[in-house]
Amino acid sequence: MKKKILVTGGAGFIGSHLCERLLNEGNEVVCLDNYFTGQKENIVHLLKNPYFELIRHDVTMPFFIEVDEIYNMACPASPIHYQYNSIKTIKTSVMGAINMLGLAKRIKAKILQASTSEVYGDPKVHPQTESYWGNVNPIGPRACYDEGKRCAETLFVSYHQQNNVRVKLMRIFNTYGPRMHPNDGRVVSNFIVQALQGKDITIYGDGTQTRSFQYVDDLVEGAIRLMATGDDFIGPVNIGNPGEFTMLELAEKVLKLTGSSSKIIHMPLPADDPLQRKPDISLAKEKLNWEPLIPLEEGLIKTIDYFKTIVK
16 A cells, blocks of 8 residues: 655655665655755656655654654764754754654654664663663764764654654764765775775774774665554664674775775774674564675675765
């Protein structure tokens, strides 16, 4: 059955892949974006689809529409972008959640919140399970994003308990793939752009800190499966790849796959930068029958091919 689905932040890196997948499955998709970090190029190829609608709108302002489902993906997600205007970032997470939950409540739509592994802060527990409360600095440089998303989760649970809104909470771990912003300061795009331009590859700290990287198609699959679960399951559920790599390993893979002669250099570690991140995905396996399928090398090749078309 064709559903009408609203995707906020739909012109962003992840949102655009989600819009594309939902359209391919035969749904009608309304994409909402204010283009703070989203880009029209990400969705221009969808505009010829008669079931795709694009609306320029900021989720911090109320929005009225009739839909069956809402994916609330709107929020700058890289440190460079979310620290550029920290008040705007926290408003997007909090006011955006309030506006979309209010909409879901009025029209009885099911709504999914894109939360983040950043709610765990610099974790004292490894790997991170959904029951871990996190270790977050509420006044640090990353707080506008971490605390904004934590508050959004609180709002979602409150709207569910108080107003019976059907909600889903997804905690996204590091995701990469085509349509990442070349200047977003995230490690995968940084390394690829530096390698393609023949510049030094910058590693912060000694390079032993780890991250888990999931390819964007795996994430989109997880989001769709979570949205399809029964109303008794709201999450939160970790959607990430438990394969853990050090920054040095990632840099070496990128150098190998690009054939670049860039050198690796080291810079000081930024404040509150987590030393390790790795999702425990037992809950996703159990409730969604989901696990990531695309290995790092395969995903990196696709991402490098994309960056070759945009990096000069």
